[in-house]
Amino acid sequence: xxxxxxxxxxxxxxxxxxxxxxxxxxxxxxxxxxxxxxxxxxxxxxxxxxxxxxxxxxxxxxxxxxxxxxxxxxxxxxxxxxxxxxxxxxxxxxxxxxxxxxxxxxxxxxxxxxxxxxxxxxxxxxxxxxxxxxxxxxxxxxxxxxxxxxxxxxxxxxxxxxxxxxxxxxxxxxxxxxxxxxxxxx
Amino acid sequence: xxxxxxxxxxxxxxxxxxxxxxxxxxxxxxxxxxxxxxxxxxxxxxxxxxxxxxxxxxxxxxxxxxxxxxxxxxxxxxxxxxxxxxxxxxxxxxxxxxxxxxxxxxxxxxxxxxxxxxxxxxxxxxxxxxxxxxxxxxxxxxxxxxxxxxxxxxxxxxxxxxxxxxxxxxxxxxxxxxxxxxxxxx
Amino acid sequence: xxxxxxxxxxxxxxxxxxxxxxxxxxxxxxxxxxxxxxxxxxxxxxxxxxxxxxxxxxxxxxxxxxxxxxxxxxxxxxxxxxxxxxxxxxxxxxxxxxxxxxxxxxxxxxxxxxxxxxxxxxxxxxxxxxxxxxxxxxxxxxxxxxxxxxxxxxxxxxxxxxxxxxxxxxxxxxxxxxxxxxxxxx
Amino acid sequence: xxxxxxxxxxxxxxxxxxxxxxxxxxxxxxxxxxxxxxxxxxxxxxxxxxxxxxxxxxxxxxxxxxxxxxxxxxxxxxxxxxxxxxxxxxxxxxxxxxxxxxxxxxxxxxxxxxxxxxxxxxxxxxxxxxxxxxxxxxxxxxxxxxxxxxxxxxxxxxxxxxxxxxxxxxxxxxxxxxxxxxxxxx
Numbered sequence: 001x002x003x004x005x006x007x008x009x010x011x012x013x014x015x016x017x018x019x020x021x022x023x024x025x026x027x028x029x030x031x032x033x034x035x036x037x038x039x040x041x042x043x044x045x046x047x048x049x050x051x052x053x054x055x056x057x058x059x060x061x062x063x064x065x066x067x068x069x070x071x072x073x074x075x076x077x078x079x080x081x082x083x084x085x086x087x088x089x090x091x092x093x094x095x096x097x098x099x100x101x102x103x104x105x106x107x108x109x110x111x112x113x114x115x116x117x118x119x120x121x122x123x124x125x126x127x128x129x130x131x132x133x134x135x136x137x138x139x140x141x142x143x144x145x146x147x148x149x150x151x152x153x154x155x156x157x158x159x160x161x162x163x164x165x166x167x168x169x170x171x172x173x174x175x176x177x178x179x180x181x182x183x184x185x186x
Numbered sequence: 187x188x189x190x191x192x193x194x195x196x197x198x199x200x201x202x203x204x205x206x207x208x209x210x211x212x213x214x215x216x217x218x219x220x221x222x223x224x225x226x227x228x229x230x231x232x233x234x235x236x237x238x239x240x241x242x243x244x245x246x247x248x249x250x251x252x253x254x255x256x257x258x259x260x261x262x263x264x265x266x267x268x269x270x271x272x273x274x275x276x277x278x279x280x281x282x283x284x285x286x287x288x289x290x291x292x293x294x295x296x297x298x299x300x301x302x303x304x305x306x307x308x309x310x311x312x313x314x315x316x317x318x319x320x321x322x323x324x325x326x327x328x329x330x331x332x333x334x335x336x337x338x339x340x341x342x343x344x345x346x347x348x349x350x351x352x353x354x355x356x357x358x359x360x361x362x363x364x365x366x367x368x369x370x371x372x
Numbered sequence: 373x374x375x376x377x378x379x380x381x382x383x384x385x386x387x388x389x390x391x392x393x394x395x396x397x398x399x400x401x402x403x404x405x406x407x408x409x410x411x412x413x414x415x416x417x418x419x420x421x422x423x424x425x426x427x428x429x430x431x432x433x434x435x436x437x438x439x440x441x442x443x444x445x446x447x448x449x450x451x452x453x454x455x456x457x458x459x460x461x462x463x464x465x466x467x468x469x470x471x472x473x474x475x476x477x478x479x480x481x482x483x484x485x486x487x488x489x490x491x492x493x494x495x496x497x498x499x500x501x502x503x504x505x506x507x508x509x510x511x512x513x514x515x516x517x518x519x520x521x522x523x524x525x526x527x528x529x530x531x532x533x534x535x536x537x538x539x540x541x542x543x544x545x546x547x548x549x550x551x552x553x554x555x556x557x558x
Numbered sequence: 559x560x561x562x563x564x565x566x567x568x569x570x571x572x573x574x575x576x577x578x579x580x581x582x583x584x585x586x587x588x589x590x591x592x593x594x595x596x597x598x599x600x601x602x603x604x605x606x607x608x609x610x611x612x613x614x615x616x617x618x619x620x621x622x623x624x625x626x627x628x629x630x631x632x633x634x635x636x637x638x639x640x641x642x643x644x645x646x647x648x649x650x651x652x653x654x655x656x657x658x659x660x661x662x663x664x665x666x667x668x669x670x671x672x673x674x675x676x677x678x679x680x681x682x683x684x685x686x687x688x689x690x691x692x693x694x695x696x697x698x699x700x701x702x703x704x705x706x707x708x709x710x711x712x713x714x715x716x717x718x719x720x721x722x723x724x725x726x727x728x729x730x731x732x733x734x735x736x737x738x739x740x741x742x743x744x
Contacts, residue, residue, distance in 0.1 A: 194552060228460055228461055228464045228465075229464065230465055233419060233420075233533055234419075262462075263460035263464070265456055265457075265460075266457035266459075266460035266461070267457075267460070268458055270451055271451075271452035271453075271457060272415055273450075273452075274449035274452035274453070275414055275452070277449075278414045278415065278416060278449070279414075279416055292528065
């Protein structure tokens with residue numbers, strides 16, 4: 001059901017993190033499905049649909065299987081959408097999942113992670129599989145039914161072969177006729 | 187994610203079918219995930235949420251993987267919700283998936299399939315896996331995100347062991363690190 | 373704000389009433405604003421929008437000022453939408469305002485009141501002012517903000533001159549700088 | 559239908575205006591019904607319901623009869639909701655009606671107009687009649703049907719007696735049995 005020839009997900013270029021004690025990296029999250037939600041706090045579609053959807057995903061899937069990460073990719077109204085404003089926004093909208101501030105490049109309107117992922121704008125939803133590959137990159141509105149199915153399809157996949165570089169021991173899981181086994185080493 | 191100790195799904199007791207040339211049976215559908223949507227045409231929650239949701243499921247999942255079946259389980263206002271009225275309702279609401287009229291038992295307010303499945307009322311959503319076992323039976327509103335995930339989890343499962351009786355050659359599928367393979371013999 | 377050159381509202385041709393002890397007539401309701409909601413129980417837009425809207429109108433405006441009347445104008449699937457089916461529908465959807473079954477003419481698909489009012493279909497919302505004149509006849513969806521304003525504009529109007537035939541003493545009301553006076557003889 | 563013993567609406571204390579060439583005052587708007595929508599750009603209920611509702615009001619009622627005025631009354635996260643951020647917000651949300659930035663008092667968390675009107679928070683909807691009196695002050699969500707009716711009730715009222723101070727010639731209107739006359743001097 002995915003629409004992307006699998007390529008390894010680029011590193012996140014993060015200026016600052018919210019809602020997490022540790023600096024997260026894709027390598028640290030290897031083995032989990034990652035739902036990366038790129039947004040701008042003043043983007044109406046992000047506020048009305050994509051961010052509430054990301055909150056529903058975070059509430060539904062066990063964190064050991066699925067990591068929801070917000071990415072504040074500001075490409076317009078930079079002064080208004082500074083990190084302090086973002087902090088107020090995250091507080092008022094009760095957004096609890098980790099949120100990365102996409103790092104800016106001086107002189108470039110588009111932030112670094114947005115460029116690295118070739119995102120078309122906000123909201124963009126990127127699904128990264130348990131082997132760290134991009135399996136979906138969608139600009140605009142995704143309906144819940146499809147998103148739930150796409151995420152579960154990635155949860156159900158076995159981990160990548162050992163040849164893939166990983167920062168930690170690969171998590172083994174897989175599906176058989178009794179169901180999909182959650183990796184034990186969470 | 188399922189909430190039901192797997193038991194074999196009981197036979198459907200059908201008085202009449204709509205939207206299908208052939209008389210469907212669970213055995214004939216073995217190998218597909220079945221989404222059985224029990225409803226009454228005058229049940230507000232069925233009309234406003236469950237049936238449109240079933241239409242979304244039918245539109246999203248390939249029919250070779252997931253079969254959506256409506257079950258008109260009338261347990262009140264029997265005269266009003268007769269099969270001719272149902273035909274008009276299915277036409278006006280553009281419901282195209284197969285719909286079974288749950289067979290009545292003289293003197294019993296509750297129709298036969300509703301009793302066999304111990305349904306609490308309408309709407310009820312029953313998910314039957316590719317081995318023909320009930321994996322979810324939910325009364326009331328199910329949100330799209332969860333339903334998409336639950337259905338996909340069952341799609342991703344391998345077929346049952348050959349010991350399970352089946353009306354046709356078991357469909358083989360399964361998940362590996364490249365994804366979930368759609369059964370080829372559709 | 374109205375869109376209809378005022379003509380006297382035609383008599384309602386009613387085969388049967390629900391939710392009222394007395395047989396209602398427009399003359400008996402003279403002095404009140406009448407919100408006539410023409411619907412079919414199997415018309416999706418009626419069920420999803422127009423009837424809930426009519427319930428909101430009935431809940432908001434004092435019954436002594438505004439009378440909400442449903443009109444079941446069946447022009448298709450006549451067998452399915454018979455009065456017994458309508459009774460079940462009104463019960464399940466908790467519709468409490470009076471509902472008239474539009475009288476059929478043998479050999480004519482279109483019922484009599486629908487013809488008399490030249491309604492284009494269902495749902496249709498007809499606003500009749502306190503003098504018994506049609507001030508709005510709208511086919512399809514009306515948004516709440518506009519409907520609330522249109523009804524209040526008619527509530528705020530003074531009663532018709534005494535020359536208008538009325539079944540009861542004309543109700544006197546009117547607006548001045550302190551507000552709109554509710555007719556005292558309710 | 560109003561819930562406020564009529565008192566004269568206090569002056570607006572405005573630090574800055576958006577979307578208007580002229581500095582607006584209640585006196586300059588005398589004769590029109592004023593819909594004052596107090597909001598904060600990071601207040602979820604304001605963004606999801608109250609501001610879109612104010613836009614619907616502005617689109618429905620003729621500007622010569624009803625003036626919609628936004629009031630940005632920031633009482634929390636002051637740094638984040640500065641006027642430049644507000645400018646970006648108004649642009650992204652396509653808010654075109656005039657918006658006043660409620661003037662702050664040094665050392666006071668609550669801005670001046672919010673205090674003068676004793677507003678409980680945001681969103682708050684204040685209806686001011688054609689004589690400049692507060693007729694409704696509602697904190698939280700107002701449904702469209704009621705708001706449309708309340709605004710029209712005020713539109714239908716005659717102008718205040720000449721003794722009321724006004725910056726311009728009082729607009730005369732009123733309701734009779736033919737309807738509510740729109741003031742001619744727009």
